[in-house]
Amino acid sequence: xxxxxxxxxxxxxxxxxxxxxxxxxxxxxxxxxxxxxxxxxxxxxxxxxxxxxxxxxxxxxxxxxxxxxxxxxxxxxxxxxxxxxxxxxxxxxxxxxxxxxxxxxxxxxxxxxxxxxxxxxxxxxxxxxxxxxxxxxxxxxxxxxxxxxxxxxxxxxxxxxxxxxxxxxxxxxxxxxxxxxxxxxxxxxxxxxxxxxxxxxxxxxxxxxxxxxxxxxxxxxxxxxxxxxx
Numbered sequence: 001x002x003x004x005x006x007x008x009x010x011x012x013x014x015x016x017x018x019x020x021x022x023x024x025x026x027x028x029x030x031x032x033x034x035x036x037x038x039x040x041x042x043x044x045x046x047x048x049x050x051x052x053x054x055x056x057x058x059x060x061x062x063x064x065x066x067x068x069x070x071x072x073x074x075x076x077x078x079x080x081x082x083x084x085x086x087x088x089x090x091x092x093x094x095x096x097x098x099x100x101x102x103x104x105x106x107x108x109x110x111x112x113x114x115x116x117x118x119x120x121x122x123x124x125x126x127x128x129x130x131x132x133x134x135x136x137x138x139x140x141x142x143x144x145x146x147x148x149x150x151x152x153x154x155x156x157x158x159x160x161x162x163x164x165x166x167x168x169x170x171x172x173x174x175x176x177x178x179x180x181x182x183x184x185x186x187x188x189x190x191x192x193x194x195x196x197x198x199x200x201x202x203x204x205x206x207x208x209x210x211x212x213x214x215x216x217x218x219x220x221x222x223x224x225x226x227x228x229x230x
Contacts, residue, residue, distance in 0.1 A: 085209050087111065087114030087115055088114075088115070088209045088210070088212060088213045090114065091107060091108075091111040091114060091115075091213055092212075092213060092216045094107045094111075095107050095108075095216055095217060095220045096220075098220065098224075100224070101221070101224035101225065104217075104220045104221065104224055105122070105137065105138070105221075106137075108120060108122070108137075108191060108217050109121065109122075109137035111213070112193060115176075115193055115210060115213075116195060116200050116201070116206075117174075117176070117193035117194055117195045117200065117201075118172070118194060118195050118196050119167065119172075119193070119194045120137065120191070120192065120193050120194075121137050121138070121139050121166070121167060121192050121194075122137060122138045122139065122180075122189060122190070122191060122192075123139050123140075123141045123145070123146075123166050123177075123189065123190040123192050124138060124139070124140055124141065124187050124188075124189045124190075125140075125141055125142070125143050125144070125145060125146060125187045125188045125189070126140040126141065126142065126143065126187075127143060127187040139166070139167070139168060141165070141166065141190075145165070145188075145190075146179060146188035146189065146190055147188070149162070149166070149177050149190060150177060150178070150179050150190070154179065155178060155179050155211060155214075156176070156177065156178040156179065156207055156210070156211045156214065157176075157177050158174075158175070158176055158201045158202065158206075158207055159174075159175040159176070159177060160173060160174065160175070160198070161173070161175070162175055163175060163194055166190070166192045166194070167192070167194055171196055172194035172195060172196060173195065173196060173197060173198045174194070174195040174196075174197060174198055174199060174200035174201050174202075175192060175193065175194050175195075175201070176192070176193045176201040176206070176207070176210050177190045177191070177192045177193075178190060178191045178192075178210065178211055178214035179214075180214065180217065180218040180221065181218055181230045182218055182221050182222050182225070182227060182230070183222060183225070183227035183228060183229075183230055184228065184230050185227070186225075186227060186230075191214050191217055193210065
């Protein structure tokens with residue numbers, strides 16, 4: 001006696017038939033946009049895809065383009081970081097080679113272009129009897145300004161404004177300010193870089209490289225003024 005075929009629910013049988021059709025007709029299915037829209041309405045209804053292969057190729061092109069842009073941005077950032085690092089190392093060597101306090105100050109203010117900036121200045125809080133005067137590139141700022149810029153204990157800050165306070169003029173859209181701990185009796189001071197373009201000092205690498213130069217600079221100033229460590 002032959003066993004009778006098992007009886008299945010109509011819906012299950014229909015689903016199996018659809019699966020079997022898809023397996024046997026994949027190429028035809030890929031070219032049938034109308035059928036794809038019926039099977040995957042949430043993905044194909046609004047895009048009006050007539051050819052799945054063409055759709056996949058366009059998606060791959062878009063993804064590839066996005067990857068290229070990301071790669072180029074990373075390469076540009078890496079090149080910029082390498083260039084900045086080289087500029088910092090060269091400036092530190094020039095600080096070591098300076099033969100006077102004025103020359104050391106000139107190295108720091110003259111390093112702006114190597115650091116991607118348009119101008120560099122020293123900002124010293126105007127404490128009566130302590131603030132230095134007579135040096136090009138040194139500006140007096142109100143007491144408390146250093147803490148306001150970098151924080152009570154902070155060493156550096158990347159800013160998007162404030163040029164009128166630190167440089168005495170507007171037009172600088174990127175600023176990098178670093179505290180200079182010259183000595184216990186010295187007034188609070190900042191080494192400030194300003195650039196007219198936005199985002200010039202963004203990124204941890206830039207802050208670390210420029211901060212390193214600021215630490216070397218404060219030591220050079222301390223040595224030339226024969227000041228004790230703070």
